[in-house]
Every structure is written in structure tokens, then in C-alpha cells.
Amino acid sequence: MIFPALIDELEDAITHGTAERRAAILHKITDIFLAGSAGYSNNQIELFDSVFVRLAEAIESSARAVLADRLATNSRAPSMISRRLASDDAPNVAIPMLRHSQQLDEKTLVAVARTKPQQHLLALSLRSSIGEEVTDVLIERGERPVVLSTANNPRARFSDTGFKTLVERSEDDDELATSVGLRRDIPRRHFLRLLVRASHAVRVKLEAANLAMPGTIEHAVSEVAGMILDQTGDDARNFNAARAHVEALRSAGRLSEGDLAAFAAAGQFEKTTVTFAVLCNLPIEAVERAMGQDRAETILIMAKAGGISWPTAKAILRMRAGSRGISPGEIEQSHEIFLRLKPAIARKVIEFQSKRPQGARFHRPNA
Secondary structure, eight states: OOOHHHHHHHHHHHHHOOHHHHHHHHHHHHHHHHHHGGGOOHHHHHHHHHHHHHHHTTSOHHHHHHHHHHHTTOTTOOHHHHHHHHTOSSHHHHHHHHHHOSOOOHHHHHHHHHHSOHHHHHHHHTSSOBOHHHHHHHHHHOOHHHHHHHHTOTTBOOOHHHHHHHHHHTTTOHHHHHHHHTOTTOOHHHHHHHHHHSOHHHHHHHHHHOTTOTTHHHHHHHHHHHHHHTOOOSOOOOOHHHHHHHHHHHHTTOOOHHHHHHHHHTTOHHHHHHHHHHHHTOOHHHHHHHHTSSSOHHHHHHHHHTTOOHHHHHHHHHHHHGGGOOOHHHHHHHHHHHHHOOHHHHHHHHHHHHTSOGGGSOOOOOO
């Protein structure tokens, strides 16, 4: 135990001693703790804890780093000093505790993830076990190395929101997309969304890693579109006038992609939606819902399946963005997705829709 003489020496070192003397006292006390920690009672552990905390307030960062290195892997390390060291602003102090200490509660880990620099977050991502509350923060706040490290940690657990964020952040990042796609715990719906966005190179890697995957990618676009199209909206538009106008053009044999592009360029939402539905043989309600979504994938899938060209698809994307506008980066990203989509795969969306109840579909009038 901590002998009375050593306690007196500690008090004198804190009050009057040099940094070197305080470090020497700390080293002695740490030696005593590590030598007998397995046999100490809880009360004795608490006594060491109070001594360590007192010293930590008086010693330099380099000495705290040594203490952290020595306590990090000890299964009985006092909890209060463990939390103090893990929350230290100095990376060389905090990192050993954040990576290895099992004495840190979830509250402490989340607080570090929310407030500390990226080096601290990277250390957290390497822990032998990480809960959902922590990974939610790591993949939201972390820079790419942190997110990639977290995704590669097989003992990290992710919430549904966490997986959604991972899929979003893996777009245009083949290494991250592959890491996320190879996780055994990724829910199917998120896996399918990742496949739809993934590059050909990522798809090849995922197929090679999982021989049970043939056919999955081909059906991914349909299934994802089906999930999205089945979402219902609260607001309903009146398409009667637009329907009549488009049906008149169709009956006269004059309805073409050029009309669709013109309606979109003029910002005529109802006419654009109805014309898009007719040309792609889809329900108006499905196209309307796709128009209202944040992401553009479903619009692109529908356009590719219906043989709509990229310039017209781009006009539709600009129209649906409205006053918010659409950045050159979003346009470029959408163009890349459109180019990657194969018509045969995109048409599976139409096949999926053909199985829906006929009452929900928009029928083109006979010519």
C-alpha cells in the first residue's frame, strides 16, 4: 500500500518539490499500485485514485503521458484518473487510455468524441469495442482517416443512422465504400443503397469477397427504388390539368422527350411529372415522390430505364431543386451515377413497378 512516509513525501513534493521530484514520486506510487493491484480492495483502489488525481494536477504533460501508458492496459486502473487522462488535451496523454483502457464509461467516450481533436477520435476508433453512441459521433464528426478506421473496426457497432451516414460518406470514396460493404453487420437496405452508388471497381471487390453475391447487384437498383417509391408523402398535388394536356399531346402523337425537357426548363412541375411518368411507364405518384426526395438516384434510375437522355434528366434535376439551386458538384456527381447505370439494370425498376396494383398506375391512353 501507500506508506505514510511516502504520503508525506508526496505532499512535500507537490508543495515544494521540482517537476523531477514529483515525477519520481509518481513513478514509485505507480510501481506500488501495479505490483499489487490484483489483490487490492475497492477502498484501496479508491485511495490510489485520489492520490493519482492529486498528482496529475501537479505534474507535467510528459509525466502524465508516462502514467497513462502504465495504467492504460491495467484491468483495475482507478476510474477517476482513467477518465481524467483520457480527457486530457495532450494527445500523448489521452491516446493510450482512449485506445486501451476498459475503465472508461460510455459518457466519457462520447464526450471525448464530441469535443476533442482528430487524434483523439482516431484513438477511439481503434478500441477493441465501440458502442453505437460513440460511432455515431465518430463518423459524423471525424475526418476521413477516423471514419475509415471506424468502418474497418470489426468490433465497432453502428446504429441505423450510423450506417446511413457511412453509406453517404462512402460515396466517391472507393476504399471506404469497400470497407463498409464488407461489414458483416451492415443491414441489407443500407448495403443495397451502397451498391447503387458504388463504382464498378467497388462492386467487383465486393463480389470477389462474397461468392454468394451474384445477382445481388443486378437486383439492388430495383429493390432500392422500390423502397424509395413505396414511401408515401403527405402533400398531394392536383395533376388533372397537366394530365389532360399531356394526354392530348399523346393522343395526337406529338408527345416526346423534347416536351419533357421544355416543361422542366420552364419549371412546370405537374406537366413535367406527368410527362415523365408517361414516357417511363410509371405511376404519377411514384414520380412525384421521387421528385420530392433529397437525393437524385431515383430520378436517374427512372430516366435511364425510360431511355431519357442526360440533358433532359439534368433539366429535371434543376427543376426539382427549385430556389435551392443545384451545385456543379451535384450535377457532376449525378452525371457519373447516370453514366454508371446500365439500362438493363435500370429497367428492373420498371419490372418492379409492373407488379404493383394496376389501380396505382398511370395508364397511357390508346392512340
